[in-house]
Amino acid sequence: xxxxxxxxxxxxxxxxxxxxxxxxxxxxxxxxxxxxxxxxxxxxxxxxxxxxxxxxxxxxxxxxxxxxxxxxxxxxxxxxxxxxxxxxxxxxxxxxxxxxxxxxxxxxxxxxxxxxxxxxxxxxxxxxxxxxxxxxxxxxxxxxxxxxxxxxxxxxxxxxxxxxxxxxxxxxxxxxxxxxxxxxxxxxxxxxxxxxxxxxxxxxxxxxxxxxxxxxxxxxxxxxxxxxxxxxxxxxxxxxxxxxxxxxxxxxxxxxxxxxxxxxxxxxxx
Numbered sequence: 001x002x003x004x005x006x007x008x009x010x011x012x013x014x015x016x017x018x019x020x021x022x023x024x025x026x027x028x029x030x031x032x033x034x035x036x037x038x039x040x041x042x043x044x045x046x047x048x049x050x051x052x053x054x055x056x057x058x059x060x061x062x063x064x065x066x067x068x069x070x071x072x073x074x075x076x077x078x079x080x081x082x083x084x085x086x087x088x089x090x091x092x093x094x095x096x097x098x099x100x101x102x103x104x105x106x107x108x109x110x111x112x113x114x115x116x117x118x119x120x121x122x123x124x125x126x127x128x129x130x131x132x133x134x135x136x137x138x139x140x141x142x143x144x145x146x147x148x149x150x151x152x153x154x155x156x157x158x159x160x161x162x163x164x165x166x167x168x169x170x171x172x173x174x175x176x177x178x179x180x181x182x183x184x185x186x187x188x189x190x191x192x193x194x195x196x197x198x199x200x201x202x203x204x205x206x207x208x209x210x211x212x213x214x215x216x217x218x219x220x221x222x223x224x225x226x227x228x229x230x231x232x233x234x235x236x237x238x239x240x241x242x243x244x245x246x247x248x249x250x251x252x253x254x255x256x257x258x259x260x261x262x263x264x265x266x267x268x269x270x
Contacts, residue, residue: 011040011080016095017130019045024100024142027126028093038083046101047075047093048149050114050122054089055224058082060109063158066220068227070119070264071155072112074105092126094145104149111157118148156254157224159217160206166191167201174214178221179240184210219254222247223262232259 018026032054040059049056050072058065058073059082067073075081077098096104105112114122124141132138162171170187174180188195202210218239225235236247236259244259251259 011042011082013078014041014043016043018095019043021130023097023130023132023134023138025094025096025125025145026130027122027128028091028095029126030091030093032085032089032091034085034087034089036085036089040080040082042078042080043075043095044077045098046077046096046105047073048096048105048112048122049073049075049083049091049093050119052090052092052119052123053087055086055228056089056091057084057086059084059161061161063109063161065109065111065158066224067111067157068224070114070227071157072114072152074110074112074149076107076109077101079109092122094122094125100142100146104146106154109158110154112149112152113155114152115148118145118152121145121148155223156216157220159220160208160213162202162205162213164201164205166193166198167205170198171217174217175221178218179238181240215250216254219251222251222259223255226259226262227264229264235259 016028018028034054049058049067051067052069054069056067056073058067058075060075061080065073121141121144125138125145128138128141132142162168170191173190182190184198185195188198191198193201199210202208202213206213208216218241222235222239222241225238226232230238232248233244236244239247241247241250248259251257251262255262
């Protein structure tokens with residue numbers, strides 16, 4: 001899933017005008033082509049990465065995230081990360097000053113459900129000038145954004161990262177084809193390591209066994225498909241579930257909502 005994981009400690013600090021303006025938050029607007037990759041980098045301010053179109057795959061040192069429309073990723077300041085675009089992506093992100101970030105979001109990386117109200121507020125903030133009127137419309141929008149982010153539920157749309165090169169090849173192959181029926185023994189032949197070694201490496205790198213890690217990846221990929229409007233039955237088949245009910249049961253256990261409630265515009269509400 002990650003776009004070429006490397007030592008995040010070497011990630012350069014990128015600076016944008018949105019990070020220098022003396023306002024609680026500032027909007028960032030950028031459209032990207034399918035496959036565009038940012039490479040590893042970090043920012044001095046907290047980011048709320050959101051896109052109105054397309055799916056973003058974001059790698060961090062600890063986990064990989066799939067962020068479809070209707071979801072956003074809270075990225076702490078100075079956290080090395082890399083973003084790869086899946087399909088054309090219309091990014092409408094926010095940079096938050098430290099004081100606003102403390103009031104709004106979690107202390108760590110998290111996928112947040114974006115309500116219809118928060119979506120419109122993000123778009124409104126992106127339409128404001130960088131030095132918006134703190135006593136006028138811009139100030140009201142910013143205050144509401146902070147409140148809405150604070151109320152947004154977190155969603156478990158991350159997959160623990162693996163660093164061993166053999167596991168990385170396995171992870172990339174499964175991200176490309178989550179429905180693959182290959183067992184750990186099958187992957188051992190392809191990866192040049194014994195199944196026992198791969199199992200040990202999964203526990204070391206991901207903190208869980210292969211079966212659980214693969215299920216988490218499948219559910220995250222399935223959630224991304226659902227958020228793009230793919231019907232639950234098709235999403236279930238695409239990520240390797242033999243039946244829609246089996247997918248639905250696993251999805252509810254992981255996310256606390258039905259696949260039907262995870263479609264576009266639902267905002268992740270149960």
